[in-house]
Amino acid sequence: MLDSNCPTSSLLTPNDRVLFLDFDGVLHPDDVYRNRSGLELRAPGRLMMHAKILIEILKEFPLVKISLSTSWVRILGYRRARAALPPELQALTVSSTWHSRMPKAPLEGYDMYSRYQQIRAAVTRAGLTSWIALDDDPFESWPVHDRRLIRTDPHLGLSSVPTQEELQVKLRALMESE
Template identity: 50%
Template sequence: MQTNTRVLFLDFDGVLHPDAVYLSRQGPTLKAEGTLFMWAPILTNLLVDFPMISLVLSTSWVRHLGYKRALAYLPIELQERVIGATWHSSMAKHWVDENLWDGRTRYDQICRYVARSQLRDWMALDDDIQGWAEDSAQRLIACTPELGLSAAHTQVELRRHLEKY
């Protein structure tokens, strides 16, 4: 990957729908009002003016469902922008205990991807704000878990970040 790639790390729960999703035998189930990915059109519309932005999935959905299945839940307009994920199944071969990955902060997971890919231009859209280093906090667009991208202030903040690139 080239270092001039512009990446938005994308979480699902608490961003594209409320953070009230549970895995069941039928697949992911939203235990709140609304539907899964109900706020995805907001992201799609915000990204229209920024065709240079690529997406990297930084969601536990990839770890639990696999990359292809997690990707398939996104609208096609977002799927076409996805270039990878912070988790890859090959990581299980390199970790004695896969829970080591789950036990890391989202920030740690993103930093590992950033370092491997030598990214310079990146930001994260996430409701998990734990463990962010002070010098990287300006790269985080923090969502309220219950409101995600439906919150006007989050949309304004995301647009402001996108315009900096």
């Protein structure tokens, strides 16, 4: 039995259609900090303020599974990070790129990799061929030839209509891929 605190890409199968999802800069502005009571947004708005936009978009794509590619998993653990999402997104979330058996110390590996490298490692472990990533990660960390990133503005996240449109286009292509 898998430990529910550390789901790995083994929960995904090669035929799955997967959206790798970051939280900060996507579902709310990127100004999130850890404090004694948890995580707080230090920008106008609230945590997960754009989640409803993603829920509406994903209604058209019910076969898409979510894998968390957010630092929240490393900080809070998979279950708590997943629980921060609205129930509709929790139901679609099946894995994360990080699990508790990976070292937390930056010099021990995982944090030294770019977000692209973290996602590619999860893709390789699961044998995925149909995936995209929604992240505010800078383009420099993504190879020019790989157009699977829907890059959000760190302040606007999914509130940007062009970003929403790009996500819909790439989800349609994802569903058409073999």
